[in-house]
Amino acid sequence: MAPRPSKIWADYPVKDINRSKEFYRALGFTVRQLTHDGDDFISLSIGDNGFVLNLFSTERFERGVRTKALDTWGTNEVNFSISADTKDEVLAWEQALLDIDADIISPPEEMKEGWWVMRFADPDGHRWVILNMEK
Missing domain, CATH: 3.10.180.10 (2,3-Dihydroxybiphenyl 1,2-Dioxygenase, domain 1)
Structure with missing residues (x-):
């Protein structure tokens, strides 16, 4: 039998963490208070079900996924x-x-x-x- 996932979240690469944090905060997303290593990561909680969206600097995202991030403008x-x-x-x-x-x-x-x-x-x-x- 396959394992049953207990949680799901998404990770996005962003160019400017602070700009993204203010954008999402202005839309009512909750910035989660997490300790992490550096200023190239924030975590957001979205909606009543607690969906988590993590925002990473593009460089850090690429290191983590071991590939290049897409340019999301036009894709x-x-x-x-x-x-x-x-x-x-x-x-x-x-x-x-x-x-x-x-x-x-x-x-x-x-x-x-x-x-x-x-x-x-x-x-x-x-x-x-x-x-x-x-x-």
């Missing part, structure tokens, strides 16, 4: 989606992103009847989706 390595309970919550996300001058890839739109979606990128080009499925 997409993964698609994370954040659940929104209502269309208004999608619109609130849009406003929060506009307030911090984030790169909105696509503004809120009705994907199909009752489903609303928008897309944005963080300062390093990592793409995110805000998705409401009311029906």
Whole structure:
């Protein structure tokens, strides 16, 4: 029988740890207080289920994965989606992103009847989706 994973998290390479920390903090992500070796790492907690996103300097990320990181501008390595309970919550996300001058890839739109979606990128080009499925 295969082992059952107990936790899952994601790691992203970023060019500027402090810029990324402020970007995600402005969107309500929780910066986890962890001790780590140096200033080239932060850990974020996302949502009610405690999904963890670790941000590493690009150099440190590449050492850890033993390969080159993609340039995420113009490419997409993964698609994370954040659940929104209502269309208004999608619109609130849009406003929060506009307030911090984030790169909105696509503004809120009705994907199909009752489903609303928008897309944005963080300062390093990592793409995110805000998705409401009311029906």
